[in-house]
Amino acid sequence: MIYVKKSEGVHLKSMLETAKSKDNEAVYRTGPVYEQIKTDFYEKCYLCEDNEVTSIQIEHFEPHKNDMTKKYDWNNIFYSCGHCNNIKGASFWPLLNCTDAGDQVWESIEICFEAYPKATVNVQLSSACTKIQEGENTLELLNKILTGKDATPMKKDEAANLRKKMLRAYNQLSKAIGKQDLDAIKDCISDKSAFAGMLRWHLKNNFPSLFEQAMSLPFDN
Numbered sequence: 001m002i003y004v005k006k007s008e009g010v011h012l013k014s015m016l017e018t019a020k021s022k023d024n025e026a027v028y029r030t031g032p033v034y035e036q037i038k039t040d041f042y043e044k045c046y047l048c049e050d051n052e053v054t055s056i057q058i059e060h061f062e063p064h065k066n067d068m069t070k071k072y073d074w075n076n077i078f079y080s081c082g083h084c085n086n087i088k089g090a091s092f093w094p095l096l097n098c099t100d101a102g103d104q105v106w107e108s109i110e111i112c113f114e115a116y117p118k119a120t121v122n123v124q125l126s127s128a129c130t131k132i133q134e135g136e137n138t139l140e141l142l143n144k145i146l147t148g149k150d151a152t153p154m155k156k157d158e159a160a161n162l163r164k165k166m167l168r169a170y171n172q173l174s175k176a177i178g179k180q181d182l183d184a185i186k187d188c189i190s191d192k193s194a195f196a197g198m199l200r201w202h203l204k205n206n207f208p209s210l211f212e213q214a215m216s217l218p219f220d221n
């Protein structure tokens with residue numbers, strides 16, 4: 001999970017306001033509202049960071065529970081995948097907000113990936129986390145999403161498929177590290193890249209000097 005700078009969306013807020021009066025959900029699945037969310041989130045699920053989502057969902061960050069204000073609030077609609085949205089439902093709240101720089105989502109949740117003997121993920125709360133309740137809920141949610149912990153057999157399989165994709169991203173970064181190719185490393189951990197959060201932690205924990213060098217380069221997102 002990484003920080004996402006969501007645009008102000010002034011004109012979109014008025015479109016959502018109009019849709020709210022008719023409870024017209026199509027407003028955030030089609031047209032300019034959807035296009036802007038897609039762009040802001042780099043076409044990545046904000047929870048798992050998969051960027052090849054085949055089941056795109058517009059997710060309400062705070063469960064709206066039919067509260068029309070929350071349902072049509074520009075700041076409350078996020079880009080996610082079906083796997084994460086289904087697991088999250090209305091069960092996890094409050095959570096760390098990836099669109100709020102002050103929540104420091106990446107720094108707060110450490111995602112450790114092991115490639116061998118099989119792709120495994122270990123998610124933990126970092127000492128940088130200052131919002132403990134939000135951090136613990138986010139940790140529990142990401143654990144379920146990425147490891148299938150306490151999830152149904154179907155969700156466990158989906159989590160395993162996700163880890164296969166994470167492994168491909170990890171291998172690509174490993175190749176770039178092997179070649180000491182700073183541009184390629186930077187590309188792997190840029191905001192728009194799949195699983196950038198997990199890859200940044202891997203780089204930071206294992207190749208701290210490469211991490212510092214890559215993070216100091218400008219990103220051309």
Ligand SMILES: [Zn+2]
Nearest residue numbers: 045048081084
């Ligand atoms: Zn997802």
